[in-house]
Amino acid sequence: MKKIALIGAGFGGLAAAAILAHRGYAVEVFEQQPTPGGKAGDLRLGGWRFDTGPSLFTMPAVFEKCFALAGGDLNAALSHEPMELITRYFWDDGTTLDAWQDPDRFAAEVEAKLGDSAASVKRYLKRAKKIYDTTADIFLYGNPWDPLNIFRLAGWRALAGLPFIAPFTTMDTFHRRYFHDERTIQLFDRYATYTGSDPYRAPATLAIIPHVEYAIGARNLRGGVTALVRALQTLAEKNGAQFHFNTPVDRIMKKNDRAVGIVTGEEERLFDAVVSNADVTHTYLSLLQSESEAADRYQRHEPSISGVVFYWAMREKFPELTVNNIFFSGDYRREFEEISIKHRCGFDPTVYVNITSKFDPADAPADGENWFVLINAPYDDQQDWALETTRLRDTVIEKISRRIGRNIEPAIAHEQVRTPKILRELTNTNHGSIYGISSNDPMAAFRRQPVKCGDHPGLFFCGGSAHPGGGMPLATLSGMMAADAVTRRLK
Numbered sequence: 001m002k003k004i005a006l007i008g009a010g011f012g013g014l015a016a017a018a019i020l021a022h023r024g025y026a027v028e029v030f031e032q033q034p035t036p037g038g039k040a041g042d043l044r045l046g047g048w049r050f051d052t053g054p055s056l057f058t059m060p061a062v063f064e065k066c067f068a069l070a071g072g073d074l075n076a077a078l079s080h081e082p083m084e085l086i087t088r089y090f091w092d093d094g095t096t097l098d099a100w101q102d103p104d105r106f107a108a109e110v111e112a113k114l115g116d117s118a119a120s121v122k123r124y125l126k127r128a129k130k131i132y133d134t135t136a137d138i139f140l141y142g143n144p145w146d147p148l149n150i151f152r153l154a155g156w157r158a159l160a161g162l163p164f165i166a167p168f169t170t171m172d173t174f175h176r177r178y179f180h181d182e183r184t185i186q187l188f189d190r191y192a193t194y195t196g197s198d199p200y201r202a203p204a205t206l207a208i209i210p211h212v213e214y215a216i217g218a219r220n221l222r223g224g225v226t227a228l229v230r231a232l233q234t235l236a237e238k239n240g241a242q243f244h245f246n247t248p249v250d251r252i253m254k255k256n257d258r259a260v261g262i263v264t265g266e267e268e269r270l271f272d273a274v275v276s277n278a279d280v281t282h283t284y285l286s287l288l289q290s291e292s293e294a295a296d297r298y299q300r301h302e303p304s305i306s307g308v309v310f311y312w313a314m315r316e317k318f319p320e321l322t323v324n325n326i327f328f329s330g331d332y333r334r335e336f337e338e339i340s341i342k343h344r345c346g347f348d349p350t351v352y353v354n355i356t357s358k359f360d361p362a363d364a365p366a367d368g369e370n371w372f373v374l375i376n377a378p379y380d381d382q383q384d385w386a387l388e389t390t391r392l393r394d395t396v397i398e399k400i401s402r403r404i405g406r407n408i409e410p411a412i413a414h415e416q417v418r419t420p421k422i423l424r425e426l427t428n429t430n431h432g433s434i435y436g437i438s439s440n441d442p443m444a445a446f447r448r449q450p451v452k453c454g455d456h457p458g459l460f461f462c463g464g465s466a467h468p469g470g471g472m473p474l475a476t477l478s479g480m481m482a483a484d485a486v487t488r489r490l491k
């Protein structure tokens, strides 16, 4: 039986492990942490439960396909339902807006609360769909480097659609063509952060993200994101994959540049293929100790932005809030200048508050709520994070308290904080970035690491820093693509 080593049990690694084990390979997963999930971890503070990373579950069809490829059934393993209300937005001027999943209802809300028409929202979402339809088959589900794309319908569609996908226009400029009200522009600009990018630099092509959220759908996951992680692990184990937790891989063994195994502790283990779900830069620099052109290149690429997260176990309920809440910065452009150019957190930051106990009461005591509070932050560049988090904590408490009209601080029963530096230490992500390399550059999709390593036969990559990119669905797609690439090689 052919043997495959998987380094890391994040979404990409779990997807690849479950599928490859189902195809009959002997799969072993080596994970440095005591539990699976990577950035998508699980935290308990007293009687409160938190997902440590991702909260918004989108593109369920990707997970359905992944489970099916591994001989499982997502909908039998997990309960998830569409979100009627995706996000509640708060501005300092007193405006509150509910972004409904139903596009007509959402467009009507924008017209009622902001200065843009429902028709402009619908026109924009139609264009976002067109961008998605033009790009998805190649850039999400396919292989952008494949020269044979020129003979495929998807390739022609992408070429013919170039004028529509606006790769050389920034998201912010693009949004100004559809909307006049700064608040509507800010609302749609925010989607750049879903790839860890800056809306004043990132290409308008990222407008596919609102299409994914409003048209393809965002969902509530019962049991949290961690339930999805555990379901994938269970499926992989059922298929025969073996998990080794608390087992960091120190090195990938090479023979004439071919990847032939891994080293953990003192032990050298030979495998027919090695799949790295660890960050691409960590894999090249630490695991391969490579001085290749690729290693040099990944070091030079700009990492995506990161985040500071406060996990607040609240001993009170807040009916003013819903599952997803955004408290916007009064000066969004300045916030991104501070993050991407000055490499510090914004002085008036945008704050995201996710509260899963609103739909899953098991996540908090009956009279409390579990607040996951995320603030955009620069990647780790040896900032003084103790100082930053002390300042941010005061700013965020003051901002939310002012906006909802009551002091939230006395409600915090327990808390924990996670900085980009902590994220780097826990997951080996490059500079603590969340989404691999930034998508600020129109060529970013081509610069990402392909799933098959060109320099080292036998080595494959999957996860948010590899193709097709970051976020749970894309990291999972990456694992599915890596499983196919390994299968083709070992045939």
Ligand SMILES: Cc1cc2nc3c(=O)[nH]c(=O)nc-3n(C[C@H](O)[C@H](O)[C@H](O)COP(=O)(O)OP(=O)(O)OC[C@H]3O[C@@H](n4cnc5c(N)ncnc54)[C@H](O)[C@@H]3O)c2cc1C
Pocket: 007, 008, 009, 010, 011, 012, 013, 030, 031, 032, 033, 036, 037, 038, 039, 040, 052, 053, 054, 055, 056, 057, 058, 247, 248, 249, 250, 277, 278, 279, 282, 287, 307, 309, 374, 423, 426, 427, 428, 429, 434, 435, 462, 463, 464, 465, 470, 471, 472, 473, 475, 476
């Ligand atoms: C705060 C935050 C909020 C987010 N919000 C969302 C969201 O709402 N929606 C969304 O879709 N996505 C979100 N994301 C992004 C999402 O979490 C990631 O894109 C995705 O989980 C990455 O999966 P991955 O496959 O790249 O693996 P990772 O999660 O990066 O895991 C890689 C694993 O490899 C292990 N590893 C690394 N090096 C070694 C080694 N040498 N030996 C052994 N093991 C090793 C690590 O410990 C880790 O477990 C968020 C992330 C964060 C941090």
